[in-house]
Amino acid sequence: xxxxxxxxxxxIVQKGGISIINCAYxxxxxxxxxxxxxxxxxxxxxxxxxxxDVSEKKEGRFTISFNKSAKQFSLxxxxxxxxxxxxxxxxAGGGSQGNLIFGKGTKLSVKP
Amino acid sequence: xxxxxxxxxxxxxxxxxxxxLRCSSQSGHNTVSWYQQALGQGxxxxxxxxxxxxxxxxxxxxxxxGLQFPNYSSELNVNxxxxxxxxxxxxxxxxxxxxxxxxxxxxGTRLTVL
Numbered sequence: 333x334x335x336x337x338x339x340x341x342x343x344i345v346q347k348g349g350i351s352i353i354n355c356a357y358x359x360x361x362x363x364x365x366x367x368x369x370x371x372x373x374x375x376x377x378x379x380x381x382x383x384x385d386v387s388e389k390k391e392g393r394f395t396i397s398f399n400k401s402a403k404q405f406s407l408x409x410x411x412x413x414x415x416x417x418x419x420x421x422x423x424a425g426g427g428s429q430g431n432l433i434f435g436k437g438t439k440l441s442v443k444p
Numbered sequence: 445x446x447x448x449x450x451x452x453x454x455x456x457x458x459x460x461x462x463x464x465l466r467c468s469s470q471s472g473h474n475t476v477s478w479y480q481q482a483l484g485q486g487x488x489x490x491x492x493x494x495x496x497x498x499x500x501x502x503x504x505x506x507x508x509x510g511l512q513f514p515n516y517s518s519e520l521n522v523n524x525x526x527x528x529x530x531x532x533x534x535x536x537x538x539x540x541x542x543x544x545x546x547x548x549x550x551x552g553t554r555l556t557v558l
Contacts, residue, residue, distance in 0.1 A: 425543030
């Protein structure tokens with residue numbers, strides 16, 4: 333019940349394309365869903381986060397879509413750039429969970 | 445405003461030894477969480493400290509212990525190191541519980557156990 337399942341494990345996208353990463357959770361008490369970006373040798377950096385009172389949140393080229401009934405949320409990266417090549421992690425937290433549960437990550441490669 | 449810092453950057457230990465990792469939280473943050481990130485995996489929650497008290501613990505044995513100091517900096521101690529303890533150890537700080545508040549991660553400490 334505490335898992336966050338993330339897919340795909342890896343993703344290759346052409347420059348200018350749309351990258352889509354999906355996550356699913358089980359615990360309906362979760363009410364905070366952040367996405368983190370991690371470059372090799374660095375700690376994760378918060379990219380964008382959403383709470384379940386909205387179905388979509390957009391910040392620049394990054395958009396989170398949230399489907400509460402399906403217990404799924406996804407990250408869309410528009411106009412993907414080579415500099416976006418990194419590992420992306422979804423996470424979930426809230427309710428009685430005083431910490432974040434992370435997905436296993438998606439390694440994104442954007443080809444020029 | 446300074447970000448989350450961790451020391452050391454890299455560390456090599458042998459099986460059975462003990463290690464202490466350090467973290468300075470971001471200015472104004474009173475909560476520190478520690479995570480273990482194995483190669484190719486997502487961060488796994490170890491424990492969280494809020495105002496110097498442990499507030500939540502993941503599925504890690506008691507040989508993983510920690511402290512938080514009055515200035516909100518923190519230490520992670522691991523006793524009787526095992527080969528599987530080799531990982532990137534991440535510290536994150538926030539204002540309030542990590543499950544619902546934005547966490548800011550440090551660069552991590554890479555621990556290798558031989």
